[in-house]
Amino acid sequence: GDSVTQMEGPVTLSEEAFLTINCTYTATGYPSLFWYVQYPGEGLQLLLKATKADDKGSNKGFEATYRKETTSFHLEKGSVQVSDSAVYFCAALNDYKLSFGAGTTVTVRA
Amino acid sequence: EAGVAQSPRYKIIEKRQSVAFWCNPISGHATLYWYQQILGQGPKLLIQFQNNGVVDDSQLPKDRFSAERLKGVDSTLKIQPAKLEDSAVYLCASSLARKWDEQYFGPGTRLTVT
Numbered sequence: 001g002d003s004v005t006q007m008e009g010p011v012t013l014s015e016e017a018f019l020t021i022n023c024t025y026t027a028t029g030y031p032s033l034f035w036y037v038q039y040p041g042e043g044l045q046l047l048l049k050a051t052k053a054d055d056k057g058s059n060k061g062f063e064a065t066y067r068k069e070t071t072s073f074h075l076e077k078g079s080v081q082v083s084d085s086a087v088y089f090c091a092a093l094n095d096y097k098l099s100f101g102a103g104t105t106v107t108v109r110a
Numbered sequence: 111e112a113g114v115a116q117s118p119r120y121k122i123i124e125k126r127q128s129v130a131f132w133c134n135p136i137s138g139h140a141t142l143y144w145y146q147q148i149l150g151q152g153p154k155l156l157i158q159f160q161n162n163g164v165v166d167d168s169q170l171p172k173d174r175f176s177a178e179r180l181k182g183v184d185s186t187l188k189i190q191p192a193k194l195e196d197s198a199v200y201l202c203a204s205s206l207a208r209k210w211d212e213q214y215f216g217p218g219t220r221l222t223v224t
Contacts, residue, residue: 004152032211044153044201044215089152096165096210100152
């Protein structure tokens with residue numbers, strides 16, 4: 001079946017630092033790719049998505065590009081804020097099933 | 111628009127006891143999902159309903175887990191008897207029919223089995 005591997009955490013950064021979280025997938029065919037975010041005490045929320053190769057998803061200053069050649073969908077943000085502290089999950093959708101990575105905990109210090 | 115509601119938010123039981131979780135999806139969402147999220151892992155799909163029919167329950171441990179979605183709205187997930195390894199957060203999500211790429215998640219129920 002499909003699988004998603006993402007960078008292990010936790011990641012601790014200072015405000016305004018650059019954030020990157022690596023994500024690679026193994027799948028049959030070409031899945032749609034997603035980043036979900038889980039803020040403390042809240043449910044999972046969709047952060048961004050891309051449905052085909054070379055698509056770039058973006059939201060709230062975060063970006064990720066669907067790279068078919070490297071089967072990757074790395075998440076980046078140029079300048080993080082304390083409010084970006086959360087757990088980030090990479091996911092792949094094939095047919096009707098979402099497969100999630102293990103999550104990366106990000107803490108941003110003021 | 112109200113989100114996906116789940117209850118209870120927390121539950122502590124002893125092994126071999128039974129427990130039930132409830133989920134109320136977003137109004138009009140025909141598809142409902144139950145996920146299990148073990149600490150340190152990503153959510154894993156347990157069962158998916160389309161209205162009140164099961165689309166996929168291949169990852170549901172059917173010897174102890176059961177789920178139903180009567181009338182195609184609310185859903186209940188039950189564990190009987192619980193094992194220590196069932197300790198996890200149980201997430202419910204919903205989406206419009208076949209909009210698997212737009213799932214909305216509830217806050218989850220954190221289960222601790224002692």
